[in-house]
Amino acid sequence: xxxxxxxxxxxxxxxxxxxxxxxxxxxxxxxxxxxxxxxxxxxxxxxxxxxxxxxxxxxxxxxxxxxxxxxxxxxxxxxxxxxxxxxxxxxxxxxxxxxxxxxxxxxxxxxxx
Amino acid sequence: xxxxxxxxxxxxxxxxxxxxxxxxxxxxxxxxxxxxxxxxxxxxxxxxxxxxxxxxxxxxxxxxxxxxxxxxxxxxxxxxxxxxxxxxxxxxxxxxxxxxxxxxxxxxxxxxx
Numbered sequence: 001x002x003x004x005x006x007x008x009x010x011x012x013x014x015x016x017x018x019x020x021x022x023x024x025x026x027x028x029x030x031x032x033x034x035x036x037x038x039x040x041x042x043x044x045x046x047x048x049x050x051x052x053x054x055x056x057x058x059x060x061x062x063x064x065x066x067x068x069x070x071x072x073x074x075x076x077x078x079x080x081x082x083x084x085x086x087x088x089x090x091x092x093x094x095x096x097x098x099x100x101x102x103x104x105x106x107x108x109x110x111x112x113x
Numbered sequence: 114x115x116x117x118x119x120x121x122x123x124x125x126x127x128x129x130x131x132x133x134x135x136x137x138x139x140x141x142x143x144x145x146x147x148x149x150x151x152x153x154x155x156x157x158x159x160x161x162x163x164x165x166x167x168x169x170x171x172x173x174x175x176x177x178x179x180x181x182x183x184x185x186x187x188x189x190x191x192x193x194x195x196x197x198x199x200x201x202x203x204x205x206x207x208x209x210x211x212x213x214x215x216x217x218x219x220x221x222x223x224x225x226x
Contacts, residue, residue: 004156035216040122042115043157043202043216056213090156101147102214104156 003027006091006105013081014113021076021108023091029103030096032074034066037088037107049074050096081112116140117205119217126224132190134220136203139184143205143215148177148188151200151219160201161188193224 004025013019025032034046048056049068063085065077074091088109092102118137126132138146144165149157163170163177163186170177176189190197203217 006156040218042117042218045213045215048213092156101159101162102149102157104149104158106154106156 003103004091004093004105006089006108008108009106010109010111012111012113013078015081015083017081018077018079020078021089021091021110023074023076023105025072025074025091025093025103027093027103028095029093030071031094031100032068032071033092033094033102034074034076035090035092035104037090039087043090047076078110081110083112086110086112114139115217116143117203117215117217119201119203119220121220122218123221123223126193126222128195128224128226129192132188132193132197132222132224134188134190134201134203134222136186136188136217137184138186138205140205140207140215141184142207145206146177146179146186147204147206147214148175149202149204149216151202157202190222193222195224195226198222198224 007022031050036044045058046060047066052068067075088107090107091105094100094102147162148160150160151157161172161175163179179186200219200221202219204214206214
């Protein structure tokens with residue numbers, strides 16, 4: 001069983017749809033992240049949750065809405081997305097502390113039509 | 114403005130030779146640097162890191178060099194193997210900066226047999 005699991009692996013949605021991405025970590029970590037990877041661009045940090053509290057919102061449009069019900073689960077709710085939102089969405093987790101490396105899930109490849 | 118830059122989108126190397134991947138950063142507050150490796154359809158995985166108090170860290174075939182005055186780091190892989198073909202992301206963070214890790218755009222390494 002992988003440490004960080006993301007579902008679904010692939011998602012195609014229309015601009016008027018509402019969908020959710022799910023992330024679950026089995027590593028006992030207490031910080032979880034959403035990153036966006038667009039082609040030929042750096043991984044963009046979207047949201048950070050530390051002990052279920054959102055500590056970072058990197059100027060992300062409100063059509064992306066995160067939810068962290070507990071330290072093991074993280075959701076990204078999507079609504080009225082734009083075609084330019086098509087990207088790979090990566091979830092990651094780590095333990096609070098200094099110099100902690102991130103553990104990533106396999107990502108959700110999102111296509112917005 | 115990108116704080117972590119990987120100016121080479123791709124690199125091709127012959128098996129057995131050395132691969133050198135480069136990374137530049139602009140934020141002088143960064144004091145911890147990491148390299149992640151990503152295969153297609155998988156999330157990035159941690160490869161090697163270095164703290165700003167060091168200028169070199171070695172782990173098997175992988176060595177990371179840090180030049181703080183030039184704000185430059187590099188990853189050396191020797192000898193390169195076909196299985197090393199992947200996208201390599203440089204990342205940086207601040208020890209006291211909370212939980213933000215900033216990534217570069219990645220360099221795709223091709224190791225030819």
